[in-house]
Structures are given as C-alpha cells and as structure tokens.
Amino acid sequence: MAAGPMKMRATLVGGNTEVRVLMTHPMETGQRKDPTGKLVPMHFIQQVLVKVNGKVAIDSQVSQGVSRNPVFTFRLRGGAKGDRIEVSWVDNQGESNRTEAAIA
Amino acid sequence: MNKVRRLLLQGAGAVAAGLLAPLSALAAAWNKDAFGAKSAPDALKALGASDAAPSREVVIEAPEIAENGAVVPIEVTSGVRGTTALMVLVDHNPFPLIARFDFAAGALPFVKLNVKMGETSNVRAIAEAGGRHYAATKEIKVTIGGCGG
Numbered sequence: 016m017a018a019g020p021m022k023m024r025a026t027l028v029g030g031n032t033e034v035r036v037l038m039t040h041p042m043e044t045g046q047r048k049d050p051t052g053k054l055v056p057m058h059f060i061q062q063v064l065v066k067v068n069g070k071v072a073i074d075s076q077v078s079q080g081v082s083r084n085p086v087f088t089f090r091l092r093g094g095a096k097g098d099r100i101e102v103s104w105v106d107n108q109g110e111s112n113r114t115e116a117a118i119a
Numbered sequence: 120m121n122k123v124r125r126l127l128l129q130g131a132g133a134v135a136a137g138l139l140a141p142l143s144a145l146a147a148a149w150n151k152d153a154f155g156a157k158s159a160p161d162a163l164k165a166l167g168a169s170d171a172a173p174s175r176e177v178v179i180e181a182p183e184i185a186e187n188g189a190v191v192p193i194e195v196t197s198g199v200r201g202t203t204a205l206m207v208l209v210d211h212n213p214f215p216l217i218a219r220f221d222f223a224a225g226a227l228p229f230v231k232l233n234v235k236m237g238e239t240s241n242v243r244a245i246a247e248a249g250g251r252h253y254a255a256t257k258e259i260k261v262t263i264g265g266c267g268g
Contacts, residue, residue: 070225080212081232082233
C-alpha cells in the first residue's frame, strides 16, 4: 500500500492549540507475512515534523511500533486563529508527505 | 538525443535532491541504535536516559486492558518544568522504543498516539528536562496481540 492522504485539524482549546493529524501509512514492521507466506518488508514513518508559521515546534522520531494509519495529537502553547500549522513526515523508504492548515 | 535525455534526467534528480535536503537537515537523525535495541534498558542507554527516575509528574493515560493490541491509545503528559522531550517505550515489544518527541519552546510536553503491543506489557514514558530523565510506568493487558499476523 502506498502512502495516502493526510488529514489535520488545529483548534484552540483553553488558550492553547490542539493539533490532531492523521497519516495514511501501512507502518509495516517487517514481521508480518503476506498471504503467500512471504515477509512484508519494513515500511514505516521515521520522522514527523510539526511547524508553526514555518518554525519547527515538534521534531519526532518514530518506529514501526506505531499503529497503522498513525494519528497523533499534539499541543502547542498559545496560538491564534489563522496561524499556519504544517505537519510533514518521512518514512524509511524515503517517501514523504505534508499537510497544512490554519488554526480554526 | 540520448545524451540530452540523460542530462535532463540528471538535472531533474539534482533538483529533487535539493528540495528534499532542507527537511532532512532540520530533523534530528533517526536514532538507529535506540530504535534497534531489543530491550527497554538498552533503548534507554542509547537514548542517554538510563538515569530515569520514577516521577509522579509524568502521567500516562491509557486503558488498563487493550482488546486490540494493534491499536492501543496512549497519552503522555509531563508536568516536569522545562521538559524538552518525551519518549514512549513498550517493554515487551520486539523493539521497545516507539517514539521520541523533541519539543521547541512553542510546544507543550504532551502527546497522544496509537501504538502496537504484541502482548501484555509495561509501557514507559520518559520525560527529559535539563539533561535529567523522569519516568512513568503503566501495565497494559492485551487480549489480542498486534504484532506479526
């Protein structure tokens, strides 16, 4: 399965910003076998970057132990309606994706 | 004709590499040793967090029983002043280290994510603050494992 779309929502909660982001990714551990009994090669997101108005706020390193189609919730100090939140990821096979949204 | 095509392809490759470079330059290198460790103590050692001492300021919110080990929701909050990183480990997984989050000034030391658990295990959350480490542990029972298949 190839990497698919991302979904993100950034909302103000009690003066801080809550970012919920969904990534479409198989997160293969390298231990699962396909129906013919062959091991499915490792394929998982390794890095997730969260940026606010272009500045890095959270830099994450991730393993194959994160569930398929990862969903992360992050919290950012303060924030204002219209601030640009960007989340991007890179996996162990060099694939990447990014999404952007304004705080609602 | 072929030469021109090759040159064009090389040019395209160089442009693509140039576009990708800034992202990888910003991100910290993936900690191969820590993620490749097969026990939680080895992973903590590779993270430089062997000194982690239990702290009530680090809180793990997770179900006590997870019916589906493939998707176990875990929420970690650190109340330790000056927390700059959070790490999540599942002791009994083949590779215990799940993730490490580094927070810049604008981020709060909180994260929620779904992890895979092969079997019942302790889950550890480690907070890093001022070069010291603070730990929380919680046992989660798993009825159906989420690894392999």
